[in-house]
Amino acid sequence: MARTEPVQDNEILLELKDIEMTFGKVTALAGVNLKIRKGEIHSVIGPNGAGKTVMMNCINGLYRPQKGSIYFKGEKINHLNPHQRSRLGISRTFQKVEVFGGMTVLDNIRLGRHIHMKSGIVSGAWYLGKSFREEIEHRRFIEEEIIDLLEIEQIRHKPVGMLPYGLQKRVELGRALALEPELLILDEPLAGLNLEEVEDMARFILDINEEERWKVTCLLVEHDMGVVMDLSHRVFVLNFGNMIMDGTPEEVQNNPEVIKAYLGEEDLYATRR
Amino acid sequence: MQPEDKTAATRIEITEDLTIPKLFYMQARRYGPQRVAMREKQYGIWRPITWQQYLDNVKHIALGLIKLGLKKGDKVSMIGDNRPEGLWAEMATLCAGGIGVWLFQDCLIEEVRYIIDHSDTRFLFGEGQEEVDKALSIIDECPKLDKIIWDDPKGMRNYHQDCLLSLKNLVEMGKQLDKDQPDLFEKLINRGTGKDVALLFYTSGTTSLPKGALLSHNNMLTMGRHLMDVDPCKDTDDYVSYLPFAWIGEQMMSISCGLQIGYTINFPEEPETARENIREIGPHVMFAPPRMYEQMTREVQVKYLDSSWTKRKFYEFSQKVGYHVADLKFDKKPIPWYWRFLEWIAYITVQRKLKDHLGLSRVRNAYTGGAAMGPDHFRFFHAMGVNLKQIYGQTEVAGISVVHRNGDIKFDTVGKPIPGTEIRITEEGEIITRSPSVFLGYYKNPEATAKALRDGWLHSDDKGFVDDDGHLVVFDRTKDVFTLRDGKPFSPQYLETRLKFSPYIKDSWVIGHNRDYITAVMCIDYSVVGKWADEKKINYTSYQELSQHEEVYDLVEEQIRQANKDLPEAAKVRKFTNLYKELDPDDDELTRTRKLRRAFVEKRYQDIVDALYSDVNTVHIDTTIKYEDGRESRINTDLQIRKITD
Numbered sequence: 001m002a003r004t005e006p007v008q009d010n011e012i013l014l015e016l017k018d019i020e021m022t023f024g025k026v027t028a029l030a031g032v033n034l035k036i037r038k039g040e041i042h043s044v045i046g047p048n049g050a051g052k053t054v055m056m057n058c059i060n061g062l063y064r065p066q067k068g069s070i071y072f073k074g075e076k077i078n079h080l081n082p083h084q085r086s087r088l089g090i091s092r093t094f095q096k097v098e099v100f101g102g103m104t105v106l107d108n109i110r111l112g113r114h115i116h117m118k119s120g121i122v123s124g125a126w127y128l129g130k131s132f133r134e135e136i137e138h139r140r141f142i143e144e145e146i147i148d149l150l151e152i153e154q155i156r157h158k159p160v161g162m163l164p165y166g167l168q169k170r171v172e173l174g175r176a177l178a179l180e181p182e183l184l185i186l187d188e189p190l191a192g193l194n195l196e197e198v199e200d201m202a203r204f205i206l207d208i209n210e211e212e213r214w215k216v217t218c219l220l221v222e223h224d225m226g227v228v229m230d231l232s233h234r235v236f237v238l239n240f241g242n243m244i245m246d247g248t249p250e251e252v253q254n255n256p257e258v259i260k261a262y263l264g265e266e267d268l269y270a271t272r273r
Numbered sequence: 274m275q276p277e278d279k280t281a282a283t284r285i286e287i288t289e290d291l292t293i294p295k296l297f298y299m300q301a302r303r304y305g306p307q308r309v310a311m312r313e314k315q316y317g318i319w320r321p322i323t324w325q326q327y328l329d330n331v332k333h334i335a336l337g338l339i340k341l342g343l344k345k346g347d348k349v350s351m352i353g354d355n356r357p358e359g360l361w362a363e364m365a366t367l368c369a370g371g372i373g374v375w376l377f378q379d380c381l382i383e384e385v386r387y388i389i390d391h392s393d394t395r396f397l398f399g400e401g402q403e404e405v406d407k408a409l410s411i412i413d414e415c416p417k418l419d420k421i422i423w424d425d426p427k428g429m430r431n432y433h434q435d436c437l438l439s440l441k442n443l444v445e446m447g448k449q450l451d452k453d454q455p456d457l458f459e460k461l462i463n464r465g466t467g468k469d470v471a472l473l474f475y476t477s478g479t480t481s482l483p484k485g486a487l488l489s490h491n492n493m494l495t496m497g498r499h500l501m502d503v504d505p506c507k508d509t510d511d512y513v514s515y516l517p518f519a520w521i522g523e524q525m526m527s528i529s530c531g532l533q534i535g536y537t538i539n540f541p542e543e544p545e546t547a548r549e550n551i552r553e554i555g556p557h558v559m560f561a562p563p564r565m566y567e568q569m570t571r572e573v574q575v576k577y578l579d580s581s582w583t584k585r586k587f588y589e590f591s592q593k594v595g596y597h598v599a600d601l602k603f604d605k606k607p608i609p610w611y612w613r614f615l616e617w618i619a620y621i622t623v624q625r626k627l628k629d630h631l632g633l634s635r636v637r638n639a640y641t642g643g644a645a646m647g648p649d650h651f652r653f654f655h656a657m658g659v660n661l662k663q664i665y666g667q668t669e670v671a672g673i674s675v676v677h678r679n680g681d682i683k684f685d686t687v688g689k690p691i692p693g694t695e696i697r698i699t700e701e702g703e704i705i706t707r708s709p710s711v712f713l714g715y716y717k718n719p720e721a722t723a724k725a726l727r728d729g730w731l732h733s734d735d736k737g738f739v740d741d742d743g744h745l746v747v748f749d750r751t752k753d754v755f756t757l758r759d760g761k762p763f764s765p766q767y768l769e770t771r772l773k774f775s776p777y778i779k780d781s782w783v784i785g786h787n788r789d790y791i792t793a794v795m796c797i798d799y800s801v802v803g804k805w806a807d808e809k810k811i812n813y814t815s816y817q818e819l820s821q822h823e824e825v826y827d828l829v830e831e832q833i834r835q836a837n838k839d840l841p842e843a844a845k846v847r848k849f850t851n852l853y854k855e856l857d858p859d860d861d862e863l864t865r866t867r868k869l870r871r872a873f874v875e876k877r878y879q880d881i882v883d884a885l886y887s888d889v890n891t892v893h894i895d896t897t898i899k900y901e902d903g904r905e906s907r908i909n910t911d912l913q914i915r916k917i918t919d
Contacts, residue, residue: 140316143316143317143318144316147316147317148316149427151543153317153542153543153545153546154542154543154545154546154549156317203428207427207428210430210431211430212430
């Protein structure tokens, strides 16, 4: 069951134009075009090695594509570093969790907030009034918005490395949210989770996307077709660096080419139901 | 007897006319905006709610209910975690003249349907999406249910049904009505007498469908009064409310006692953080079923096994001293000065820290009731210096009727009747009670009422006797009492609680009525045994697989041998098997208060019982188990039957 289009103006938040990316003689992306509208959940699917993660890395600046341009809110961002892009409002999670294992949950999430800290190094070093007030304010945001949303109250003081994988993924999502992003890139948020954790995570993604407080546009890379078709407004199909199609979940499910290339192979149409 | 405490809260006289709303209104105006009525941990911070805020919220919710058309005597149900809104809703229901019904938060849809339908509930207070979903799925089958009120907006953005109403909107409606008729609330409060029905309480029912016990305002208030006469609390005390409100014990502490004394009720952040939150608050009084104390014991035992050599030696020393001193106290013998000195050493080295970790460092009185507690657990807490007392009671007396007194504690009894309560033993050995707190009857069930209430005496269906010191000893439920092969009666509960003293055992079920020997079905504690298995490098993927490991059987056998040690020959466990799953209320094997439903499990696990009493080594199981959300999964496995020989 697909979702209806978000009732918002069709403002384009992110646009990829003719992106080409090669590693030596391997072409990872061959002229990819993608438009993400504000407020939607846009999924990218494709077999392993299709170039999905390369595409994400191009968007958040880890990779620089050889050709093509990337626009965020109408502005070309090709030349920007990852940290500059995150300041613009692009945040992400990783396929394999990249959290700081020795730090507590709270500290990990705080780290995502770093970009919004305004007090300087001197005031921070001495923990002067301004830093102090700022910290209280951000702590409030983290506690009230993120920890409450993700239901991780009971582990807030636990070192992340000791937590089960499912919770680590949640913490990583929390850290990405702490940036208050406009675009959230979720790279396989459901991989390696059990059924219950998948249901929880899917609900969090919906909350982040729909709840008035957040309204975050999501770019979702995922293999779990059941979840992708349920959550997404639009689905983008990638195969060996080429775009096969970009459309609503129904269109994608009924497209013969997609079925042939991807969905038709039953083992790849891996849904958990 | 306890000397009169000068700082104890002003004693409130319970008259025939006094109702819970009247008392609430009186206390709220007395304490006003200066004093904290309750606290809730939210977003990591304890947030106080004063009596004034408590009053305002209750007032607006009550008037909102009136606006919705609540008539006197209408039933209002509540379901959800322990939180201030839940208590407000209950108090508001009573203030508006309604009758409160509480449901266990983890009730299955079928149970929710039964109770909502049977109680003729008109309004339902649910916490959030989960409860609303449950209610929406049954609303078509419960024609009397009018409105579902929710307070947690999380996930509720796509719900627009007409039968739904947010608590916020209800409060707004109440505020509007208050503006139009400013004296209405006081009028509502002042009607009614103590004889009116206040709460409709569904008993957990070890044998049949839940029965609804009708409790009057007077029942509730006298109960609280009499307990507080025995163990006075102060209005500066703290209490942590984390056990289900659908359990009478929690109602007794939060409403019956809490309202009269005016102590602060603290609500944990989430059910998962309750233990941590209890430690932060350090309550002065605590009332919990044995399983909470069993859990604490297990935790201490496991941590002990994990700690360093020095720490273990100190712990062993303090245990030795603690047990010796506790035994002297149980025997009411004087404690020599050198034992007092050693006790002090034990206190400063181990006990103080241990109690702090368990959140027991300020506890003046800790009560346990609702099920049997084994003497091993009981002595364990006294050896730590915790003043743990047994109580005996039931929903039908609005809480408790018998309790231990300070300095007069025997670990195999439940103590003496509280003031105003008479206890007698019938010729058949049944415990019967008479007191002002005895309930009015079962809702829509005259046969059960006639059976339970005869000439003002409440027949409990429990077997017991009064010992030479006037203490009541509860043997077991009448129908559960075993006859051993030597013809002696025996309480399976006693044996089960003994087995549970091992940290590796979570639950046990003992069989042996009119049989040649006693057998047991054991449920291992997944986390404790799992950790043990990790250390032994035993591989497992699930509870089912772990429970059937040869080494785990050896481990469990060792635990049973320990428990067998000082039992009479005929009462020793001779055969056992490890169950492939934990016993669970969702499968109807336990009641919501986690009492074993013996008749049910005997029928359900007929194959296992048969195998235990025949000459086989394994039993094949092919069955389905169901989860709270209605999903089912199939189990197909072989269970080992292990013999225990001397």
